[in-house]
Amino acid sequence: MTKYEVAIVGGGIAGLTAAIYAAKAGKRTIVLEQQKQLGGRAITNKKQGVYFNLGAHALYKGEAYEAFRELGLRLDGSTPSIDAYGMWKEQILPLPTNASSFIQTPLLSWGGKLDLAKWFIKLGKMDTSVWNQISIRDWIETQLNDPMLRNVFYALLRTSTYVLAPELHAAGPALKQLQRALKGVLYLDKGWGTLVEELRELAVQQGVELVTGCKVVAVVHQDQKVHSILCEGGTRIEASNVILTTPPSTSHKLVPHADQTALDTWNKQAIPVTVACLDIGLRQLPIQKHQFIYGLDQPIFFTHQSRDGKPRPAILSDDGTQVISLFKYQGPQTDAVKDEGELEQVLDVIQPGWRNELVIRQFLPKMTVVHDFPHMKRLEDPGPAVPEIVGLYIAGDWTSHGELLVDASVASAKRAVSQLLNTREEIKL
Template sequence: MKKADVAIVGGGIAGLTAAVYAAKAGKQTVLIEKQVRMGGRAITNQKNGVYFNMGGHALYFGDAWETFRGFGLSLQGNKPSIDAYGIWKGTLKTLPTNVRSLLATPLVSWKGKMEFAAWLTKLGKLDTRLYDRVSLREWIEGQIKDPMVRHIFYSLLRTASYVVAPDLQAAGPALGQLKNALKGVLYLDRGWGETVEELRQLASRLGVACLTDNKAVSIGHDQGKVNHVLCDNGLKIIAGSIIVAAPLEEAYRLVPRAESTALHTWKEQAIPVTAACLDVALRRLPKPKQQFVYGIDQTVFLSNQSRAAYLSEDGSQVISLLKYQGEETNARQDLLELEQTLDLVQPGWRNELAAKQYLPKITVFHDFMHIKRKENPGPAVPEIEGLYVAGDWASHGELLVDAATASAKRAVRHILARTETEGIPEDEYGGAVSNL
C-alpha cells in the first residue's frame, strides 16, 4: 500500500505534465504507467541508428510548446523550410506557402491567388472560436469562392488536424491549429523520446514517484468519492485525487459503474482519429528538393524531418509519410498508397532504404471537437468527487499534444481549487501556466 495526495494513471505527455504541476504545487504525487517506458505515443524507437517516432510528430507553437518551455525543457531541434509541393491528379505542383510560391504555382488562377493571399492575412486576426459549432465543410464552402483554393484549404486543415471528416469536424479548432501552423513547427532532435525523458527526470526531481511496469486495473470509489488505484500486482495507492491520463476506453474500464457517470456520455460521443504511418530512412534523397508534400486530392502527407532535426547517426534522411484515415481502413492498401507517394516524390527510394517502420493504424487521438459532441470531457467526473481526466481526447478545443498539456493543467487546477490550495506563482511556472 502506498499513500499520495494525487495519483495519476498514464505516463504519456498528459500524465507527466499533470505530475509536474501537481508536484510543483506541493502535492505528494504518484504516477502509474503500465509500460516499461514513459511516453505513450510520444516514445521514440531506435532502428539501425535511426530515431523513429510513433508516426509523424511536429511540435506546434501552441500550448504544449509554451508548457515545455515553462518547464525549462531543452526542446532541441529546428523549424523546417516550408517550401512545399502538392499532389494533384498524380503530379507534383508547387504549393503556395509564401508570396514567391503563390506567384509561381500553376495550381491557382490569378483571381484564386488573390483570394488565397487575402485569407492568409485574415487568418492571423480571425477569432476561430466563433466557428466552434460550425462544420469545417460549412465554413470552407461558405467562405472560400475559388474551387482550387477550397481544395488547398481542405488539404492544409487536414494536415494540421489529422482529421478526415469535414462534415463532422468543428471548424474553429482546426482553423486555430492552422493559425499555429503558419508560425512554423519544430522537429525535435532524436525524436520526442528526448522530451519525454526530460519530463520524467523533472518529475522525479520534484519528488514524483514514477511507477513503470505497473498496470492499473481499477479505481476505487465509495459514496461518491475516489479513494484508491489498484494495480495488477496488488499494489494499492491510496489518494484523495486521481487523474486518469489514459485513453477514454481505458478510463471507462478502470472505473466501476462508469456507465452511471459522465464517462459514459464521453465514451458514446467519442470519434477516434487514426492514421497509417510509414517512416523510412534513406541514405540519400534521389530528389533533394522534394521534401515536403501535401496531398490535395489524396489524404496523404510527406515530410523529410531530417531537414530540420538530427534523427540518424549516419546522416540518413528520415522521411515520415501519413495516410489520414476515415472509418474504413485497409492496411495493405494504405501501405501501397504511401509507397506510391514515395515513388512519385523520391523515385528510386528503395535503392537507398536504410531502415523502415510501418504503423498501419495508430490512434492519433481518441476524440476531438465535432459538431455531434454533447459536451467537452472533464476535467472533473462530476459524479465522483476527486476523479479527473486528462489526455488528447479531453480537449476543450485544443488539438493533438496541445490537448494533452491543456487538459492536464485543467485537472490540476481543479484539484487545487477543491483542496483549497493556492496555485504556484506564475513566475515559478513561467508563461506556460498563466491559466492554471
C-alpha cells in the first residue's frame, strides 16, 4: 500500500491550493474528490455555448488573487466598469461612483454624498480590524447618519460578502472585503472552470495524485493520531497528515468521535450563507447602461458579466450571447417558487423585454456561498489544526480567520499546509 505524507479530502479551490503548496514543499500528496470532476462550487457548466458559473463569481484583489499570482496562474479576464445604479422602490437611480454621477444623482442628499466620499477615502487606508467585535448593523447605525447612505452601505457590504445578516456579521471582516471590492474585481473568461483547470494542471506538474469519483467515509485515527483514510468500497489510503476541505457537517461525520474534538464546536457554530441565483443568456441587453444594480430596499444584486464589444467584462459565450446574473441574498427561510418569481419581476424592471431576447437560463434556488463566516456568535475561529488529533487539519471557505469567500478557502489552505510543515513562520498570505 502506498503511503502519502498528505491526503486531502475535497478537490475544490481549497483542496487544490493545499495540494499544490504541500507538493511544492516536497510532500507526497493525494487529493480525493467525491464528484467526477474537480472544482466543487467553482465549476463552470457550458450550455448552448454559454459558460454558466454556479451564480456569478468575481475575484477580489485579496488573499486568493495574490496566491494565484504567486503560483503563476494566468487569470484571463477583465475588470468591469464601476458605473452602477441603485434600485429603490422600483426606480433605477445612479450611484455616486464618479464625478458626474456624484453631482447628478438624486439618490443622496448633499450631506449624504459628502459622507459617502469621506468614508470611501477613509476605507482606502483604514485598519478595519478595530471593528471586528461589533456587527455591521451596529457599525452602520453608529457611524452613518444619513438614512439613504445607510441603505447604500448595507447594499455594498451585502454584495461584497453575499451575507444577509447585518446583526450577526462582524463589521471588520465585511469592511475589509469592501476595501478589496473598491480596488476592482476580476471576471474570468469562460468562467471559474478555467481557474480550476489551471490549478489542476499545476497540481499535476507538482506531482499531486488526483483521484475523482472517490467517496471518503472515514478518517481513521489511532492514539490521537491520523492513521489512514477509508473510502467507500473498502479502499484504505495510508496518510500521516489529512486536510479536510469538506463542509463542517461533513468533516464532523468523517471523523470518528468528532464530538470530543474542536470539530464539534466548529460545526455547531457554523451559519451557512445561501443565495437564489438567476443566470440568463440574452441575444442583447434591452438597456445597455444597466450593467450593475444594487438593491437598496430589497436584498438583490444584478450584474452583466459578458463582453459586449467593449474591453469588459469577460468572455462568457462562444457566440456573443450576453450573460447576466441576478441574486437574491437569503435568510434562514427560503421559498424557491417565490424567489424565482421575485427575481423575474426585478429583471422586468431592470431589463424590460428580456424575455424576448432569451437564449438560455439557469435558476439555482438555494446555492450555498459559504458554510460559515465571521459572525458575532462564533466561539472561535476554526483550524487550521484539529488539536485533539495529530496530523488532522481543515481548510475551506468556512475556516475563515477574517477572510471571506474564496479568500478564506485559499488563506486557510495555506495555513493548514504551513502548520503541517511545522515551519516557524506561516506561508506569507
